[in-house]
Amino acid sequence: GESVGLHLPTLSVQEGDNSIINCAYSNSASDYFIWYKQESGKGPQFIIDIRSNMDKRQGQRVTVLLNKTVKHLSLQIAATQPGDSAVYFCAENARGTSYGKLTFGQGTILTVHP
Amino acid sequence: DVKVTQSSRYLVKRTGEKVFLECVQDMDHENMFWYRQDPGLGLRLIYFSYDVKMKEKGDIPEGYSVSREKKERFSLILESASTNQTSMYLCASSLVPNYGYTFGSGTRLTVV
Numbered sequence: 001g002e003s004v005g006l007h008l009p010t011l012s013v014q015e016g017d018n019s020i021i022n023c024a025y026s027n028s029a030s031d032y033f034i035w036y037k038q039e040s041g042k043g044p045q046f047i048i049d050i051r052s053n054m055d056k057r058q059g060q061r062v063t064v065l066l067n068k069t070v071k072h073l074s075l076q077i078a079a080t081q082p083g084d085s086a087v088y089f090c091a092e093n094a095r096g097t098s099y100g101k102l103t104f105g106q107g108t109i110l111t112v113h114p
Numbered sequence: 115d116v117k118v119t120q121s122s123r124y125l126v127k128r129t130g131e132k133v134f135l136e137c138v139q140d141m142d143h144e145n146m147f148w149y150r151q152d153p154g155l156g157l158r159l160i161y162f163s164y165d166v167k168m169k170e171k172g173d174i175p176e177g178y179s180v181s182r183e184k185k186e187r188f189s190l191i192l193e194s195a196s197t198n199q200t201s202m203y204l205c206a207s208s209l210v211p212n213y214g215y216t217f218g219s220g221t222r223l224t225v226v
Contacts, residue, residue: 008154034214043118043204043217089156091214101147102215104157 008087010109019077021108023090026071030092034102035064035075038087047075047088077110085112117141120205120218127225133192135221137205145208146188147215148172148180150201157204163188195225 013019025033031052036044050057050064050073057064063076073090089107121136139146147162149172159172161180169180177199181189188207192199202222206215 032213036217041220041222043120043220044215046214046216049214101159101162106154106156 008107008109010111012111012113013080015080015082015112015114017080019075019080019084019110019112021075021077021088021110023073023075023105023108024071025073025090025092025103025105027092027094027103028071029094030071030103031095032093033064033066033073034091035062035073036089036091037084038089038107040086044089080110080112082112082114085110118205118207118216118218120203120221122221123219125221125223127192127195127223129196129225131192131195131225133195133223133225135190135192135203135205135223137188137190137207137218138186139188139207139216140186141207141209141216142185143207143209143216144185145210146182147206147208148178148188148190149204149206150174150199151204151220152201160190192223195223197225199223200225 034049035047037047038044048059048064055066061078065074087107090105091102118139127133145164148160149157151157158174160178163169163182179191202220204220205218208215
């Protein structure tokens with residue numbers, strides 16, 4: 001039968017706009033964070049990561065910001081394109097977690113309109 | 115780039131069948147993981163392996179088993195498939211703890 005669960009947050013933007021996707025975490029021992037992109041019918045794809053000794057990291061068109069005080073992570077996508085439409089989710093790993101298991105967020109659906 | 119290959123993109127199996135999902139990675143990663151992904155429930159860890167012949171249960175191991183006879187291959191086994199195991203199954207690998215995972219493309223399994 002159909003699963004019943006949380007509806008994913010959605011973000012709808014126009015092509016060329018900047019997008020900001022947010023993620024909150026609760027474990028103060030988390031020290032490594034990753035953003036993944038998952039297109040429909042495909043496996044998650046690594047976008048960018050950041051360690052807790054940094055508060056900002058930039059990639060190509062993407063920036064990740066980490067605010068450890070409020071346990072918040074964001075992904076900024078510059079000049080969003082239709083090909084950026086996907087589900088984006090954050091993942092975290094805490095110091096001492098057995099074998100580096102990641103904890104995943106639920107995800108945000110990004111839709112980019114041409 | 116690391117490649118994680120899942121043997122099937124789509125599978126349809128009958129209730130009660132024994133199902134094997136295969137995953138192979140080509141970069142000598144120590145850790146391998148099996149997740150299932152369902153709408154609204156996110157990624158849930160079924161089993162993981164940190165070395166050949168070593169395995170640990172994840173959050174939802176019931177109805178599943180795994181096999182890791184070689185470092186590069188991690189198999190997920192559904193002992194007797196049931197309709198509630200219809201899902202997207204994702205395999206992942208990582209080099210060491212505190213590193214990101216590389217995921218395979220996923221296997222969409224339908225049990226009828």
